[in-house]
Amino acid sequence: MITTACPICNEDLRNHHKEKREKCLWRFTREARNPVVYASRSKLICPTCGEEMLDHNSNQTQECVNQYILDVEDLES
């Protein structure tokens, strides 16, 4: 089970409207897959494993991002 604090805006994902959740999820997947590009702006902590996205190799990134998307979808049901 993931933490339900949004990695983008730090609010509880369960308090997001559907639109906001999709926006945050989209931003997270984009930034998680390009941590070097976005790292200068802010640290991105992986909501799946709790490590910095910069410390992930590309396989780990893929796994964590996919897992996170599944978990967020689970929250909606």
Ligand SMILES: [Zn+2]
């Ligand atoms: Zn958010």
Ligand SMILES: [Zn+2]
């Ligand atoms: Zn991770």
